[in-house]
Amino acid sequence: MTEEELMLQQLFDEDKLTDKQKKIIVAAIETFSEKGYAASSTSEIAKKAGVAEGTIFRHYKTKKELLVSxxxxxxxxxxxxxxxxxxxxxxxxxxxxxxxxxxxxxxxxxxxxxxxxxxxxxxxxxxxxxxxxxxxxxxxxxxxxxxxxxxxxxxxxxxxxxxxxxxxxxxxxxxxxxxxxxxxxxxxxxxxxxxxxxxxxxxxxxxxxxxxxxx
Amino acid sequence: MTEEELMLQQLFDEDKLTDKQKKIIVAAIETFSEKGYAASSTSEIAKKAGVAEGTIFRHYKTKKELLVSxxxxxxxxxxxxxxxxxxxxxxxxxxxxxxxxxxxxxxxxxxxxxxxxxxxxxxxxxxxxxxxxxxxxxxxxxxxxxxxxxxxxxxxxxxxxxxxxxxxxxxxxxxxxxxxxxxxxxxxxxxxxxxxxxxxxxxxxxxxxxxxxxx
Amino acid sequence: MTEEELMLQQLFDEDKLTDKQKKIIVAAIETFSEKGYAASSTSEIAKKAGVAEGTIFRHYKTKKELLVSxxxxxxxxxxxxxxxxxxxxxxxxxxxxxxxxxxxxxxxxxxxxxxxxxxxxxxxxxxxxxxxxxxxxxxxxxxxxxxxxxxxxxxxxxxxxxxxxxxxxxxxxxxxxxxxxxxxxxxxxxxxxxxxxxxxxxxxxxxxxxxxxxx
Amino acid sequence: MTEEELMLQQLFDEDKLTDKQKKIIVAAIETFSEKGYAASSTSEIAKKAGVAEGTIFRHYKTKKELLVSxxxxxxxxxxxxxxxxxxxxxxxxxxxxxxxxxxxxxxxxxxxxxxxxxxxxxxxxxxxxxxxxxxxxxxxxxxxxxxxxxxxxxxxxxxxxxxxxxxxxxxxxxxxxxxxxxxxxxxxxxxxxxxxxxxxxxxxxxxxxxxxxxx
DNA sequence: AATGAATGAGGTTTCATTCAT
DNA sequence: GATGAATGAAACCTCATTCAT
CATH class of the missing domain: 1.10.357 (Tetracycline Repressor; domain 2)
Structure with a gap:
């Protein structure tokens, strides 16, 4: 987790991300990287991030927007x-x-x-x-x-x-x-x-x- | 079509493939290559191959078997x-x-x-x-x-x-x-x-x- | 049911509808009419029709297409x-x-x-x-x-x-x-x-x- | 906006509505009228009214209460x-x-x-x-x-x-x-x-x- | 062998509503 | 009072797979 946060700092420090957003990004990176974008489900990402699935879509309108971001x-x-x-x-x-x-x-x-x-x-x-x-x-x-x-x-x-x-x-x-x-x-x-x-x-x-x- | 058949000959000549099988493989290659494996649907491949959805599964038990083959x-x-x-x-x-x-x-x-x-x-x-x-x-x-x-x-x-x-x-x-x-x-x-x-x-x-x- | 089938005959006799399709249409008419289109859910229609939800979308690409049809x-x-x-x-x-x-x-x-x-x-x-x-x-x-x-x-x-x-x-x-x-x-x-x-x-x-x- | 306020005066002058409430009602009327009640989302109404989503529910316990009001x-x-x-x-x-x-x-x-x-x-x-x-x-x-x-x-x-x-x-x-x-x-x-x-x-x-x- | 209707699990997304700030 | 992040149920829809024909 510490390493991921360090990585996040490098990539996203300028934006003010909420705690949940950080967790979503960390979980998304891990999942996309392991299984590929198309084979990753938002529900899995949400679960891994410890967040409700809806929370992902409050911050990123679509799954693709999450990828791009x-x-x-x-x-x-x-x-x-x-x-x-x-x-x-x-x-x-x-x-x-x-x-x-x-x-x-x-x-x-x-x-x-x-x-x-x-x-x-x-x-x-x-x-x-x-x-x-x-x-x-x-x-x-x-x-x-x-x-x-x-x-x-x-x-x-x-x-x-x-x-x-x-x-x-x-x-x-x-x-x-x-x-x-x-x-x-x-x-x-x-x-x-x-x-x-x-x-x-x-x-x-x-x-x-x-x-x-x-x- | 001629080019695809030539390509098939190179890859698959040893197997005796039926006409429909060839069409399925050609369509699958095109689709997997364009959109990636996970983002390709068997129904799309079937449509592109001009066969029924069930026909794919008659020849390949699963989608992954099609990929491997x-x-x-x-x-x-x-x-x-x-x-x-x-x-x-x-x-x-x-x-x-x-x-x-x-x-x-x-x-x-x-x-x-x-x-x-x-x-x-x-x-x-x-x-x-x-x-x-x-x-x-x-x-x-x-x-x-x-x-x-x-x-x-x-x-x-x-x-x-x-x-x-x-x-x-x-x-x-x-x-x-x-x-x-x-x-x-x-x-x-x-x-x-x-x-x-x-x-x-x-x-x-x-x-x-x-x-x-x-x- | 007899009356609904009569009604269907009047409206849809020319098309060859499968048994499930007829049930879907009857259920959709009933539901849309009772609750309005936007407040009707496809899952409710499927349940009422005694059909899997996916079956609806095999015949009608979208909920709106069902309405129009x-x-x-x-x-x-x-x-x-x-x-x-x-x-x-x-x-x-x-x-x-x-x-x-x-x-x-x-x-x-x-x-x-x-x-x-x-x-x-x-x-x-x-x-x-x-x-x-x-x-x-x-x-x-x-x-x-x-x-x-x-x-x-x-x-x-x-x-x-x-x-x-x-x-x-x-x-x-x-x-x-x-x-x-x-x-x-x-x-x-x-x-x-x-x-x-x-x-x-x-x-x-x-x-x-x-x-x-x-x- | 002037016309909407006039309309509001006609309908709601007796109640003492806060500024935000007026905006919510105007936005709700516009949205319900355009898309129908069931197809209108409270978030859209909030956006159109320029208030937070929660504000609507501070004044109206449910979406239906907003409609009735x-x-x-x-x-x-x-x-x-x-x-x-x-x-x-x-x-x-x-x-x-x-x-x-x-x-x-x-x-x-x-x-x-x-x-x-x-x-x-x-x-x-x-x-x-x-x-x-x-x-x-x-x-x-x-x-x-x-x-x-x-x-x-x-x-x-x-x-x-x-x-x-x-x-x-x-x-x-x-x-x-x-x-x-x-x-x-x-x-x-x-x-x-x-x-x-x-x-x-x-x-x-x-x-x-x-x-x-x-x- | 081939079809395509049917399935149901699971996908992405929306939404009314809650609550800590 | 007002906010908006968070929720989770439920919405619409897709999909690999099965099976009667």
Whole structure:
């Protein structure tokens, strides 16, 4: 419960939520994440939250609104550091090498992603089926991240630190590897033993140098 | 319809399916893929297939059996070339470089994956929620592929064509990038314009050399 | 039950209704008529019909569709004799006086209206709230009846048997009195004692001569 | 709002209503009239009134009490002039002809009826379903009006101004026509164009002389 | 083999009403 | 007096599954 409240703080601290609302959100996240949105029943969520079923619908007009209200804040939270003014200037100054930049970004967002893992899971599960989520995701995350990240990539390309592949491809491949690691690590095979720091290092190394032997 | 029948041939040719069964499977694949398993109703599938609701349950005892009967064959089909005897010897002889091997593997399985895309989508959507599927997937695909692929990787490492990272990490990173491309290309953003051949080339290049400039 | 089935025969004989469907309709008519559409629950109707609640929704997609499917046939049935070809010619020949015509019309439709009384009640209760019913009513009943009746009225006016008031006003006033009688007789005060033949005679007399004393 | 307040003054001036109560009543009348009592929700009324849901139940114990508190005053208001002492003497002196009497009565109550139309609509809609209202209506309106009106009719019959039909029939037919006009005019087809004065004249003419040509 | 009417459990949502603040 | 969060019963409706034909 403590951990869930911490997670809620991260996602929802700005809103003033009543006690019951918090319980509903925690229960909904847990249920959606375990069984998927469509297979979760509001009655089950209500029971798990210790709340009358009607209470859910007093706060969220529909079940889908409950879903969106859970997933949407994650998106804005996730891109938060990217919408800080003068983002790239800061980056240029702070990180001399791409490795440092990658390591900082991964560290920076990893905590959030891990803590939000159930919500992240819900988000990726439902994006293919919920047009609202898809639009929000494209609007908030894809446009923002890709725009900003492409600028950063161009900067490093001009410094001669990255190859001349189109920035959007570099962005796609890089993000794929970061999410792919997290996905394997925390969603597909969480029960295997992982040396996180080592795997992150390997992922960064892979992104930078591939797996081919330089000779 | 012709395309769907072709797809069925690929997946189900060994079974003798009646005409109605084929229609049911085609309709189920389409519906599960569009709306997800839990959000698809058997009545909708029956309507789309042009059969009576009862007919579905004559062939598949439950809705879940219908799901499994659709997804399971894909897994065996997918790993088919890997279970051929002397798989790695064949590989060793045929491919002198890792690039060639990767290109061949991607080309070889890509057609199947793309043609089966709706089924692939269903598979990945439902694996987290259906223990039966998860077990089958781990047993058939993960163990088989990783075992075999690790052997191949070791072979190339001995030839000095791959870096000394542990084989399972190389496998993970490589597969992540291939699936990551297919996922972005066909599931997340199928409506964007893609130059497939080019992106595959870039993915292979990325796997081999990363994005850092060699100097 | 026998009477309800007779009523159903009148209203629905052309459709092939299953046994359960008939029971649903009978129960729905009874319930809607007693409590009003909005205050009737589908579960109550199902219980009264001796049917599972789901069965109602197999035949009628929504509760409103059930309402419409009950009321709509009444409208077409009611105007049936008016859409017979050469309606007015027949009338002209058969009835020399307006009184005879009125008496014939009242007799002719009265049976139907009385037998259908619960449905008639439902219809008038719901027309103000259900746009679908209102439109159907205007389209089928008002346009048809008024058009035809106005022709008849003009015929009698040309013969010098009716005063020169505009036909639509004569129609409105006449219909008002017929329905007003039936409404008072069967809906407002059914428990009072009525001499039907006498009241009909008085209503006709009233329509023809008013209540003012001719001197 | 001004018009609604005027209407409220007419109906409710004797009670000391708080500001919120007035808003609740106005909102309830509007909602009940538009959608019917059973299909109106207290939450919608509260929203429309700009008060909290609980506030309604502070003033009216149940939803039905709210209904009754709206409709009941109309009944007493409506029969007000009829319960004035020496009603018929006054009438006898003032109106030499039945036409004048009818015209005066219609004019006199028409304003009230039109202004109160939403409440009238509610009243007629709900009388068949609410025993309380039905009893009140029978007690206050029917008995009072019929008793008094029959006396008036007998007076005119003795003067030789009305035919010898039983007074209750004359009353029924007359009232039918007046209400029938108002019902058609304001409830069934309010959107059609009407020449009110003309229709009233025709209704009076019809009541007095019918539609048969005197020859 | 195929149908489709029927089921009843369970889904989401609405609602009148209560009560702590 | 007023609020509005909370309730839980009941509303409408959906659905996987069964079974007589």
């Amino acid at each position: 859970i997933v949407a804040p994650l998106m804005t939270k996730f891109i938060a550091p990217l919408v800080v003014k003068d983002f790239n200037k800061v980056l240029d100054r702070e990180f001399e090498t791409v490795e440092e930049f990658l390591r900082a970004m991964i560290e920076n967002r990893r905590d959030l992603l891990i803590r939000m893992l159930p919500v992240v899971k819900i988000m990726f599960q439902e994006i293919p089926f919920q047009p609202e989520l898809r639009e929000q995701f494209l609007e908030l995350v894809v446009k923002n991240i890709f725009n900003r990240v492409e600028k950063v990539i161009k900067g490093y390309q001009e410094k001669g630190l990255l190859i001349d592949m189109p920035p959007e491809s570099i962005a796609r491949l890089t993000i794929t590897n970061i999410l792919g690691f997290l996905f394997s690590r925390y969603i597909l095979f969480p029960h295997l033993e992982w040396d996180d720091e080592l795997e992150i290092e390997r992922t960064i190394q892979f992104i930078m140098h591939g797996v081919g032997k330089k000779d | 659709i997804v399971a064959p894909l897994m065996t089909k997918f790993i088919a070339p890997l279970v051929v005897k002397d798989f790695n010897k064949v590989l060793d002889r045929e491919f002198e470089t890792v690039e060639e091997f990767l290109r061949a593997m991607i080309e070889n399985r890509r057609d199947l994956l793309i043609r089966m895309l709706p089924v692939v989508k269903i598979m990945f959507q439902e694996i987290p929620f259906q223990p039966e599927l998860r077990e089958q997937f781990l047993e058939l695909v993960v163990k088989n592929i990783f075992n075999r692929v690790e052997k191949v990787i070791k072979g190339y490492q001995e030839k000095g064509l791959l870096i000394d990272m542990p084989p399972e990490s190389i496998a993970r990173l490589t597969i992540t990038n291939i699936l990551g491309f297919l996922f972005s290309r066909y599931i997340l953003f199928p409506h964007l314009e893609w130059d497939d051949e080019l992106e595959i080339e870039r993915t292979i290049q990325f796997i081999m050399h990363g994005v850092g400039k060699k100097d | 009950i009321v709509a046939p009444l409208m077409t049935k009611f105007i049936a004799p008016l859409v017979v070809k050469d309606f007015n010619k027949v009338l002209d020949r058969e009835f020399e006086t307006v009184e005879e015509f009125l008496r014939a019309m009242i007799e002719n439709r009265r049976d139907l209206l009385i037998r259908m009384l619960p449905v008639v009640k439902i219809m008038f209760q719901e027309i103000p709230f259900q746009p679908e019913l209102r439109e159907q009513f205007l389209e089928l009943v008002v346009k048809n009846i008024f058009n035809r009746v106005e022709k008849v009225i003009k015929g009698y006016q040309e013969k010098g048997l009716l005063i020169d008031m505009p036909p639509e006003s004569i129609a409105r006033l006449t219909i008002t009195n017929i329905l007003g009688f039936l409404f008072s007789r069967y809906i407002l005060f059914p428990h009072l004692e009525w001499d039907d033949e006498l009241e009909i005679e008085r209503t006709i007399q009233f329509i023809m001569h008013g209540v003012g004393k001719k001197d | 709206i409709v009941a005053p109309l009944m007493t208001k409506f029969i007000a002039p009829l319960v004035v002492k020496d009603f018929n003497k006054v009438l006898d002196r003032e109106f030499e002809t039945v036409e004048e009497f009818l015209r005066a009565m219609i004019e006199n109550r028409r304003d009230l009826l039109i202004r109160m139309l939403p409440v009238v609509k509610i009243m007629f809609q709900e009388i068949p379903f609410q025993p309380e209202l039905r009893e009140q209506f029978l007690e206050l309106v029917v008995k009072n009006i019929f008793n008094r009106v029959e006396k008036v009719i007998k007076g005119y019959q003795e003067k030789g101004l009305l035919i010898d039909m039983p007074p209750e029939s004359i009353a029924r037919l007359t009232i039918t026509n007046i209400l029938g006009f108002l019902f058609s005019r304001y409830i069934l087809f309010p959107h059609l164009e009407w020449d009110d004065e003309l229709e009233i004249e025709r209704t009076i003419q019809f009541i007095m002389h019918g539609v048969g040509k005197k020859d």
